[in-house]
Amino acid sequence: MGKDRRWFMGKAFGAVATVGAVASLYGMKKTWDPLASVTAAGFTTLDMTKYKKYNHLYIEQWRGKPIFIIRKSPKMVKEMNSSSNKYKKQDEDRDIFIAGSHFLVCIGICTHLGCIPNYRPQDDNFLCPCHGAMYDFSGEVTKPPAPRGFDIPPFKREGNKLVLGLDSPEYQKLVKEHATLNKA
Amino acid sequence: MAHFTKATSVHDWVNQRLGIDTLRRVLATEYWIPKNINFLWAMGMVLAVTFALLFISGLFLLMYYQPNTHLAFDSVNDIIMRQVPYGWLFRDTHAVAASLVFLIIYIHMFTGIYYGSYKNGREMIWISGMLLYVTFSAEAFSGYMLPWGQLSYWAGTVITDLFSLGSLHTAGLVEWIRGGYTPGQAFLSRFFALHVVLLPLAVIGLIGLHFGALRIPHVNNQDGEEIDFEAEAKKYKSGDKKGSKVIAFSNDFMSKDLFIVSIYLIFFFYLVIFHNGFALDPINFVPADPMHTPASVEPEWYFLWSYDILRGFSKNPGLIAFAFAQGIFFFLPFLDRSPNATPASKRGIFFIWFWLLVIDMTALTIMGKLPPEGGYRTTGIVFAYIFIGLWIVFPFITKLEKKVTGR
Numbered sequence: 001m002g003k004d005r006r007w008f009m010g011k012a013f014g015a016v017a018t019v020g021a022v023a024s025l026y027g028m029k030k031t032w033d034p035l036a037s038v039t040a041a042g043f044t045t046l047d048m049t050k051y052k053k054y055n056h057l058y059i060e061q062w063r064g065k066p067i068f069i070i071r072k073s074p075k076m077v078k079e080m081n082s083s084s085n086k087y088k089k090q091d092e093d094r095d096i097f098i099a100g101s102h103f104l105v106c107i108g109i110c111t112h113l114g115c116i117p118n119y120r121p122q123d124d125n126f127l128c129p130c131h132g133a134m135y136d137f138s139g140e141v142t143k144p145p146a147p148r149g150f151d152i153p154p155f156k157r158e159g160n161k162l163v164l165g166l167d168s169p170e171y172q173k174l175v176k177e178h179a180t181l182n183k184a
Numbered sequence: 185m186a187h188f189t190k191a192t193s194v195h196d197w198v199n200q201r202l203g204i205d206t207l208r209r210v211l212a213t214e215y216w217i218p219k220n221i222n223f224l225w226a227m228g229m230v231l232a233v234t235f236a237l238l239f240i241s242g243l244f245l246l247m248y249y250q251p252n253t254h255l256a257f258d259s260v261n262d263i264i265m266r267q268v269p270y271g272w273l274f275r276d277t278h279a280v281a282a283s284l285v286f287l288i289i290y291i292h293m294f295t296g297i298y299y300g301s302y303k304n305g306r307e308m309i310w311i312s313g314m315l316l317y318v319t320f321s322a323e324a325f326s327g328y329m330l331p332w333g334q335l336s337y338w339a340g341t342v343i344t345d346l347f348s349l350g351s352l353h354t355a356g357l358v359e360w361i362r363g364g365y366t367p368g369q370a371f372l373s374r375f376f377a378l379h380v381v382l383l384p385l386a387v388i389g390l391i392g393l394h395f396g397a398l399r400i401p402h403v404n405n406q407d408g409e410e411i412d413f414e415a416e417a418k419k420y421k422s423g424d425k426k427g428s429k430v431i432a433f434s435n436d437f438m439s440k441d442l443f444i445v446s447i448y449l450i451f452f453f454y455l456v457i458f459h460n461g462f463a464l465d466p467i468n469f470v471p472a473d474p475m476h477t478p479a480s481v482e483p484e485w486y487f488l489w490s491y492d493i494l495r496g497f498s499k500n501p502g503l504i505a506f507a508f509a510q511g512i513f514f515f516l517p518f519l520d521r522s523p524n525a526t527p528a529s530k531r532g533i534f535f536i537w538f539w540l541l542v543i544d545m546t547a548l549t550i551m552g553k554l555p556p557e558g559g560y561r562t563t564g565i566v567f568a569y570i571f572i573g574l575w576i577v578f579p580f581i582t583k584l585e586k587k588v589t590g591r
């Protein structure tokens with residue numbers, strides 16, 4: 001009889017402890033989630049008519065990350081579309097045409113390990129200071145160790161404006177073409 | 185209830201209630217240490233003392249440090265370094281000790297590998313030691329975040345980004361660890377909490393386990409001799425101290441240990457006061473700027489060898505090679521197929537393997553410091569392949585090893 005009762009108490013404690021442990025772990029996990037105030041602030045509106053200079057790197061911020069914007073000059077567009085461009089297909093997929101110009105709009109973070117590459121206007125390319133990855137002016141990777149081109153933030157057109165953080169069919173098309181990872 | 189008698193002295197009063205005589209016998213006067221060991225056996229005590237220095241200096245830093253992204257940088261570089269009397273001493277002690285603790289850990293580890301102190305019953309000593317290494321690494325990383333300088337921010341970004349796990353693209357996991365899209369207040373606070381509470385407690389617990397793991401197999405010796413500790417202890421206790429192969433841990437062995445600790449401490453405080461620059465990277469004296477990556481982001485010297493393995497390859501293979509490099513040392517006792525727990529000098533080809541590993545890891549450390557371009561990159565990859573290759577051949581060369589008999 002005593003043995004049965006002890007067996008019962010042992011199992012009862014085991015059950016309570018298991019439920020408690022799972023619940024506590026879940027609670028602890030949730031405390032580490034980004035706060036609502038952080039996720040709610042995740043939208044940035046860009047007025048694309050503001051970026052007038054050709055081949056100039058404009059930097060904006062979205063979700064604490066730098067956003068690279070370059071208005072491509074007619075010469076750059078020609079270079080991008082020429083058949084001698086090794087990355088023609090990728091560059092054209094990544095290109096965003098808005099406010100009468102071709103634009104690079106991307107998250108300015110190296111896809112290798114998250115450093116911010118530097119733009120070199122004289123060579124029209126990006127070089128990452130951390131591990132030497134390189135990107136062309138359309139954000140396509142041209143030298144490893146970066147595994148892919150710059151990611152493009154989810155965006156929605158509103159006239160001549162882009163709202164970063166909002167998903168759109170156009171953005172999903174870029175994802176389907178493997179021009180970017182889905183950041184939406 | 186136990187029987188208590190009227191105490192004859194304070195010692196007797198305490199002893200009746202806490203059994204301090206028994207404790208002293210078990211932990212000190214009858215805990216036996218072999219005689220044939222050299223100064224490398226003092227590294228454990230040197231590490232314990234270095235940890236104590238980290239703990240004490242950390243406690244005082246904690247009294248002025250502000251875990252807030254707006255205040256952290258100034259609380260370290262202005263308040264602690266300039267305003268608090270002797271604040272610089274505690275900060276530099278903490279930084280120098282954090283760097284030296286890894287130097288001593290590596291010496292301690294490679295002493296263990298050289299003398300075969302990880303096998304034939306000593307596996308738990310090795311495993312608990314490796315757990316300490318990993319926990320100290322986590323301490324080093326989390327502590328690195330706290331001054332919230334450029335390197336804190338960017339090292340934090342790069343290291344947490346490793347958790348996107350290459351092509352698995354687990355961005356959600358990275359954001360969960362950071363508590364935001366990029367490292368910010370939530371990130372700083374949680375690494376602060378880990379650095380000052382959870383990880384030090386884990387280190388203390390693991391040091392207990394590490395010492396406990398020594399108890400049954402005893403300390404190894406520099407000849408790999410299998411000592412009958414009971415017989416030798418009996419000899420020692422019967423008065424034949426000269427003939428016995430062992431001495432008591434305390435005060436006999438400790439006197440030697442603490443002598444070496446004294447030499448170490450003189451060297452240590454010489455570094456703290458006159459040459460502390462190596463432990464503090466100048467880049468980290470610029471406040472964190474999320475919009476600008478510093479020209480060179482590299483880890484402290486003690487992570488360079490595995491960092492060079494990581495960056496040599498493209499992303500996915502790099503991560504796998506990095507995980508391999510971090511994890512493989514845990515399996516050392518089980519990959520070693522030889523029956524010998526003797527010094528490397530008596531083990532033939534293992535001796536060559538040992539020194540190749542030391543040279544290769546030193547080379548990787550040097551390569552990690554150089555820019556990852558052109559010839560440096562290629563050389564780095566070659567050394568990374570050699571590292572992996574050494575571990576692949578390890579079970580085979582130790583399997584071929586003949587049993588060492590006679591000494």
